[in-house]
Amino acid sequence: MYAEERQQAIAQLVGERGRLSVAAIAEQFGVTTETVRRDLSALERMGLVRRVHGGAVPASSLAVIESGLGERDQANTAEKELIAKAAIDELPPVGGTVLIDAGSTTIRFASLLPRDHRLTVVTHAVPIAARLAGLPHLDLHLLPGRVRTTTQAAVGADTVEALERLRVDVAFLGTNGITVDHGLSTPDHDEAAAKRAMVGAARRVVCLSDSSKVGTETAIRFARLVEIDALVTDAGITAADRAGLEDAGLEVVIA
Incomplete structure (x- = not known):
């Protein structure tokens, strides 16, 4: 799978599930967590996801929920x-x-x-x-x-x-x-x-x-x-x- 294909699939999965951790994405696509972080950075720059602590949520989320x-x-x-x-x-x-x-x-x-x-x-x-x-x-x-x-x-x-x-x-x-x-x-x-x-x-x-x-x-x-x-x-x-x-x-x- 090319990086662009993987990133598109990640964005779709995040949209479907509402929130995904870096570890879960890495396991799902068989890549390293470092690769996932790069993918999420690219997707965030494109406005497709929003990075949060340990993972990502859909870009449509109105606010990042800050942990207490x-x-x-x-x-x-x-x-x-x-x-x-x-x-x-x-x-x-x-x-x-x-x-x-x-x-x-x-x-x-x-x-x-x-x-x-x-x-x-x-x-x-x-x-x-x-x-x-x-x-x-x-x-x-x-x-x-x-x-x-x-x-x-x-x-x-x-x-x-x-x-x-x-x-x-x-x-x-x-x-x-x-x-x-x-x-x-x-x-x-x-x-x-x-x-x-x-x-x-x-x-x-x-x-x-x-x-x-x-x-x-x-x-x-x-x-x-x-x-x-x-x-x-x-x-x-x-x-x-x-x-x-x-x-x-x-x-x-x-x-």
Whole structure:
């Protein structure tokens, strides 16, 4: 089957079933997941499908359904634990300042902050602030804003304005998708604005993302790859995806 024929068949199947995962498409057509991601990117550019986390939905879908924090916390848990542990090596020296984004992996990272490493921690994530509040070795700052139900993170004009006044040593960010062409992305405009402001506030930006999000594009880009210093991910990333990201200048750390 030629690539064009396969892509047409994929688009038809997605339309019939409403949603298909990358793994299911790969099995259906006997190709690699890397090939499927390329096919989905091509189909999305043609306006035939819309890529979502881990797969695709018909282009006619009115909105991408964003997974809630609880649902995301149950996915790829082993990989997220490894990523969180590896990201500890990215901390600045004692006395430094870090910014921690909302997300299931960044929550794990925050929980692992060493007790003998004094830091100033800034976050807009209510669950992270709740876990770190009262720890004597941390100077904790919670950003203002409207708290989204989905991510339990503060967003909006007040959040962005507060971030624009900040300068931190390292920002630890989550993402819903990361590709060479589209960069780092998320489905929500307000969430993207907050993440974009975090990138601008940091001297060094480290993304914590499991490999299932590599090759996925969601609606709103909040950073280009050149704005990110490192990606901490798991061993499930394909050799081709890793090479593409590294060729674009991103340091890829495998947990």
